[in-house]
Amino acid sequence: MTSTSKNLTVDVIIIGAGPTGENVADRAVQGGLTAAIVESELVGGECSYWACMPTKALLRDAAALRAAKALPAAGGAVTGTLDPAAVFARRDQFTSSWKDAGQVEWLTGAGITLVRGHGRITGPRAVTVTASDGTTTDLQARHAVVVATGSSALVPPIPGLADASPWTNREAAAATSVPGRLAIIGGGVVGVEMATAFSALGSQVTLVSRTRLLPSVEEFAGEQVADALRTYGVTLHLDLDAAEARRDDAGEVHLTLSNGTEVTADEVLVATGRTPNTKDLGLEHVGLEPGSWLKVDDALAVVDDSGQLEDGWLYAAGDVNHRALLTHHGKYQARALGDLIAARASGQEPDLSAWGRHAATADERAVTQVIFTDPEVVAVGHSAASAEKAGIEVGVVDYDLGSVAGASLHADGYRGQARMVIDEQRKVLVGFTAVGPDISELLHAATIAIVGEVPLDRLWHAVPAYPTISEIWLRLLESAGRDR
Structure with missing residues (x-):
């Protein structure tokens, strides 16, 4: 009322x-x-209209299409490309058309x-x-x-950028047409998710990041996302800054990078942080x-x-x-x-x-995050570096997700990786990161193990169903046992 x-x-x-x-x-x-x-x-709020819900709706059709194409029979049955109007219409349902x-x-x-x-x-x-x-x-x-x-959204003080009428997450989430060329400044979550979405919708995407992609998560995860984006035709300029921007009389945006490279686009999306x-x-x-x-x-x-x-x-x-x-x-x-x-x-x-x-x-011990790129990235708790910085006696266990039976059944040529970060003194899990197609539902098992401070010896009795991707937990525990 x-x-x-x-x-x-x-x-x-x-x-x-x-x-x-x-x-x-x-x-x-x-x-x-x-x-x-x-x-x-x-x-x-932001999540309902300009962030979580509309952006994930923009990403979902592309993810389903790529999943189908990863299987020979399903891929052979798929014809045509995504219809942006249909994608936008489904997105609008989740925002209640901004009402x-x-x-x-x-x-x-x-x-x-x-x-x-x-x-x-x-x-x-x-x-x-x-x-x-x-x-x-x-x-x-x-x-x-x-x-x-x-x-x-934080718009950085790049000369000319504010006058170039940049997109933020709001304009990207509410877009009603697909720019032929989209430049993205920022390699964090918003930047890589929107590079994934708009490249699938038909944009020629160029992404500029002053660091590696996804610097807040384990490096191997960012590397696999970068490889995938390049496969989808996205041009990456990493470890570079956007030094200057301008929009000309024809409406084109021109970015000058810190190494002198020029990028021309129809729209520029700023994804460099929040205020x-x-x-x-x-x-x-x-x-x-x-x-x-x-x-x-x-x-x-x-x-x-x-x-x-x-x-x-x-x-x-x-x-x-x-x-x-x-x-x-x-x-x-x-x-x-x-x-x-x-x-x-x-x-x-x-x-x-x-x-x-x-x-x-x-918020300090078990922050959970899913990054809805293709491949997906999930993370909870510490990375290896943050655990070491926190003074924990760190043990790291890595495993190739593609070698798990459930993953190989899920998609031909499945590629992914999972990492457990262990507190060696207490023998409990303090961090988990994984990258791979369709792995978001793995995250909560790791979250429960971390929040519940479940001893590794007890985790042996949490039996994963075969053949599912969740068998990664058995393989990680086996590797931890061999290494220790």
Whole structure:
């Protein structure tokens, strides 16, 4: 229900109605509290309209087509190429054509008050919301204010780039036509996923990255994705910067790279990172810097260098706290936080132990990620390098996924690799990374093993079905036993 009141008092105010904010509000209401959620754009947030859902819809048809072509009979039965209009139409179904009526209906059913407009913190537990028509609503929270405003694409200060009208993830996710030539600046997740999608849709794609591809995951995974992109006709310029950009009178974009190479394209997509949506949030009223990421403790209370602010009424969840810029981790934080606020409101002492219900410790120990390229990349917990940096006595076990019976059945010429990172002192898994076609569902088994701190000896009794790709777990354990 939409509030028309100029003054409203509730138990919890949430600024930002993306998946994180929605889940905080829902858990707080389930815990017996009242909640108002503030949103200046579409209810459902970045993930629903410009990130997770539409981008994965853009990628899915290409993945299915490539999977079919990897088998002789199925590949022989496939004729023609992808129809971009059909791909875009299916994408539109997942975004509800950029209308949020369904999401608003869910809020109403959950008993959450929606206040549309731009929210700014104006004092302790106080938020003023300015609607598009200039009217304001003053909100007061009895217990907590939660910032869940997310992040936006970062456009780097490359000379001429801003004037060249670049795409960000939003324009790419909502595209209604396929550019003949697409230049992508950035070799992270957005860059490689959109290179995969648009090359399949018919674009001639050039990707420029100042590092190797996917620098946040194990190097072998990025190398296999790079090899695949080259196979699909993508031109890669790695370890180079875009030094200058301009769009000419004919509409073409010209990039000059740091080695002098010139790249010409019809559109340029910037995928170089994110910036927090905190510039006009009123942070100055609580002694924080506008435009900054919000530092939080494991209970997601906003803190500064001197400790917790005020008396613990201000919280931040999701991208804006910079712990793990992933929708599923934002929702994980939200579940813990909504329950925590409800517990504190009732006078209970929440469980903030290492794996306590109200502590978002997985953001440090077991961040999970699937990169929906072809081949897919999955990762959870430590890489070998991050484990060593954390002071862990590291053991690394690698195995060729293509030699697993289930993988060879899955696709002819299957190529992939898996890595376990082991804490040798405790003999438990602390990290897992794999790359290969259709492996995203492997990830949760690794996540459970890491979060549950399951000893390797116990994992021997988790018997994988034959012949499935999950047999990789047996092969990794066998290799670990031989090596130790």
